[in-house]
């Protein structure tokens with residue numbers, strides 16, 4: 001579904017990503033882990049288009065994604081749930097979800113999507129009329145995920161959904177994501193600092209350090225790798 005090859009991208013003339021190769025197959029759950037500043041968010045921003053690629057290629061369903069204007073990319077089925085949630089604080093939960101439904105497929109499937117979002121994340125139904133800025137961090141994260149789902153994506157990119165949340169809330173969100181993935185037949189690309197969870201749920205993982213993929217493999221391979229165990233799993 002997504003093929004990233006030799007991607008170089010960054011800010012001004014300074015490359016952050018250095019010849020990155022990542023493959024995500026249809027229906028897969030792929031995690032990208034790595035230390036602060038490794039370039040994980042930059043990778044997501046380059047896929048969704050707010051950071052410009054300097055060289056290399058990104059293909060989505062065989063199509064040259066870098067030739068597609070950023071505003072059109074969500075219409076192809078790519079949803080980016082950004083780091084720090086970035087909900088519209090002065091809008092209600094329902095209005096936030098509606099904002100996500102601006103794609104062609106999102107508008108077409110709105111009623112069905114809203115029903116399913118409320119089933120997956122019932123707190124959003126209970127809080128539908130509440131201003132998003134007054135929600136707890138975990139609830140805001142659910143709004144951000146719900147807003148992404150409202151666009152009817154095929155690829156859901158989640159940038160650190162557990163950031164700033166208690167372990168219990170983070171676990172709840174991961175559990176929900178696993179159900180949503182199965183029921184909506186979604187492909188998921190996840191960036192996470194919580195490496196144990198990120199690898200536990202993923203089919204395949206990548207370790208990104210200073211803009212380069214230093215390790216990749218199945219979740220079993222990465223969980224058994226000595227470097228991963230020492231550097232990221234505290235073993």
Ligand SMILES: Nc1ncnc2c1ncn2[C@@H]1O[C@H](COP(=O)(O)OP(=O)(O)OP(=O)(O)O)[C@@H](O)[C@H]1O
Pocket residue numbers: 011016034035036037038039040041042043083
């Ligand atoms: N807008 C920007 N302008 C210039 N440099 C930036 C900008 N955004 C990020 N960077 C730099 O790019 C590098 C990679 O940042 P990025 O946010 O992609 O890392 P990350 O792996 O997502 O880190 P974290 O886990 O802390 O979110 C860092 O050195 C960062 O300072």
